[in-house]
Amino acid sequence: MIEVTVKIINQAGLHTRPAATIVKLASKYQCDFFISRDGLNINGKSIIGVMTMAAAMGSELTLSFDGPDEKAASQEIIDYFNRGFDEL
Numbered sequence: 001m002i003e004v005t006v007k008i009i010n011q012a013g014l015h016t017r018p019a020a021t022i023v024k025l026a027s028k029y030q031c032d033f034f035i036s037r038d039g040l041n042i043n044g045k046s047i048i049g050v051m052t053m054a055a056a057m058g059s060e061l062t063l064s065f066d067g068p069d070e071k072a073a074s075q076e077i078i079d080y081f082n083r084g085f086d087e088l
Contacts, residue, residue, distance in 0.1 A: 001064065001065065001066040001070070002066075003063070003064045003065075004063050005061070005062050005063075006061055006063060006081040006082070007059070007060050007061075007081075008057055008059045008060075008061070009057065009084045009088070010057065010085050011087070012057075012087065013054075013055055013057050013059070014053055014055040014061075014085075017085070018080075018087075019047060019051050019053075020047060021080065021085065022050055022077060022080065023044070023045055023046065025076055025077050025080060026045045027045055028073075029067070029069045029070075029072065029073035030067050031065050031067025031069050031070040032064075032066045032067050033063070033064070033073060033077070034063075034064040035050065035061050036061065037055060037059065037061045040052070040053070044063070061081075063078065065077075
C-alpha cells in the first residue's frame with residue numbers, strides 16, 4: 001500500500017475538470033485508490049466522490065493506492081497533483 005499526502009496548489013482548487021481527469025487516470029489501473037481529507041474517505045475512481053472533497057487551494061489530501069499496479073498509479077496521479085492539475 002502506498003499512502004502520500006499532497007497539497008492542492010492551483011488557485012481554483014479541485015474543481016470539475018481535474019476531478020474528472022483524476023477519475024480517468026485512476027480508472028486505467030487495477031489498484032484501489034482512495035482520497036482522504038478531514039475524516040472523509042472516498043473512492044478516487046468515483047467522480048461524485050472526488051467532487052465531494054471540495055478541496056480548495058492549500059488543502060491537504062491523503063492519497064492511498066493498494067493493488068498490483070499501485071506504484072504506476074501513484075506516480076501518475078501524484079504527478080498530476082504536483083503539476084497543479086496543469087493549470088499553473
